[in-house]
Amino acid sequence: MSQAIPTSYRRVVLARRPPGEPAESDFRIETVPMPTVGTNQVLVRVVYMSLDPYMRGRMRDVASYAKPVGIGEVMEGGTVGEVVASNNPAFKPGDLVEERLGWQEYGLSNGHALRRIDPSLAPISTANGILGMPGLTAWFGLYEIGQPKPGETVVVSAASGAVGQVVGQLAKLSGCRVVGIAGGAKKCAFIRDELGFDAAVDYKAGNDLEGALRHACPNGIDVYFDNVGGPVTDAVIPLLNFWARVPLCGSISAYNAERPEMGPRLLWPMVGRRVTMRGFIVSDFAPRFEPARRAMGELVRSGRVKYREDIVDGIERAPRAFIGLLRGENFGKLLVRLGPDPTTMGR
């Protein structure tokens, strides 16, 4: 499995902090020399690089649960790749691994956070998706915060996305009525016909989202898994049932805004209906990742949970794909393939 290592590679750095929607010019693609592999270090050729909405937050110069990416620094992100050189006894060339190496074609690891992937479980790309951060986000956000009960109605926004598609399918397995909110007829057909959601509501169709949701949720909404915030969430709030739970996973609609946008105040309805909203970050549940990943792996292998990926080729296309992600242009878990996938070569 040894392969020639080039003398240079490409990476994407943050060129400047966009005030609103990012432009391609906010990123810079650099070609840099291949590093030498130091003591205990592992050199990884990145095969799949993950693009996720949270990355927009890292482009801001604001302290959050993670520190911002600095100007001139490599954009952060999850990656799946192949070890091409190793001075670490725990890894050898050809190993398939996952780590947050960022937007770059090659990355050095000290091995501490490098996780070996078993390609017999599922395609290795899923380590960035359903068996990775987004899948675990769905798992813990739904089960731990949403706490779905059989017969309840679960609504998820960005329902065909990396997290939403998993949330809906897990909620179906919990015996819930599941309604997904997605943009456009294709995505709606996918979650309904392919993933088995009970109903799909197209937030781009018509101008009475609340009415459409009311129609799709005749018994109200018990769990709202929120990925988007903004007007979509505004339409959900009035339909929340007593004792509803709202896992706050993300607020894509707000990520490009310089200041908080204005929207209808939503606190009062939450009082009498005893709604619980709770923000979470998947890493809060890190000690329980492995059993969850195993369980999810079983569900994927048995075909009880499906997933859809949206794969773009070439690191030079990452900035444009990321901008599209924030606009909802992707269809499924967005990945950038930076080079050949050794597990699918020749297939």
Add this chain to the structure above:
Amino acid sequence: MSQAIPTSYRRVVLARRPPGEPAESDFRIETVPMPTVGTNQVLVRVVYMSLDPYMRGRMRDVASYAKPVGIGEVMEGGTVGEVVASNNPAFKPGDLVEERLGWQEYGLSNGHALRRIDPSLAPISTANGILGMPGLTAWFGLYEIGQPKPGETVVVSAASGAVGQVVGQLAKLSGCRVVGIAGGAKKCAFIRDELGFDAAVDYKAGNDLEGALRHACPNGIDVYFDNVGGPVTDAVIPLLNFWARVPLCGSISAYNAERPEMGPRLLWPMVGRRVTMRGFIVSDFAPRFEPARRAMGELVRSGRVKYREDIVDGIERAPRAFIGLLRGENFGKLLVRLGPDPTTMGR
């Protein structure tokens, strides 16, 4: 203790549903004949009638956790009074009792919800206040949802009000830094100097509430007990710490609005900081009222927790006092005294 029972009494009914801020003309004061006391019934002369912000919600024709007051029906509310006639073996004339008899000078009870008050614990008016619904609201909202830990910072809005004053003092007893938000210098001095809050922030002073709060909360805010919503809450949200808890007790600022007002969207900051917001109604904790009331009674008797009442005399002044309550014009727990308090007569 037997006393002459008049042949008629006064009560306040809802005359119409106000679209915005209520006017006195939205209420009607009626004089009606004294009812006859049926089998097992108890006739209570109301001494203190409670005025609370939640009553504004009952004036709306909207299903909530409680059904609305109908047009022409007596306004709902907690009352403290004296039994003046009884066909119920469990009660006798002279008993001091508490029940939700509404805005009226006399009320009939079947005895089921009638609770005898021990006047040796505290003045009987407190059964509408610190030893009643508002005090229990503070107790359960703070302890169960706020979950204050020693050294944490607790902020409470409407801090000199019936609930807020109790929240702050209980949080002090829990070893927290306590900051109250109140309107005007007098209320601020009261919570700081009389009740022992660490700091008071006057939301009517200046126009940088967030800055004033930041100054008062150098370590951020771990618990925000929200009674008001609106711009005051907007100023608190940016200062919430990681893992902050926000018991949603009320949203006074929204009660007079026909539709939800617009405000800055607050969900995104809650995600990364893992904020939990949870609406509650005191009756959720009804099975645990008695031990909480006993504990609060001890705190009041020992002087470790103080309270302030704002007492208005005469049922005819109830509508105006209620309108003022929604404007924040009261100073302490607002009560209307409808007749002589038998425990303080002659003192």
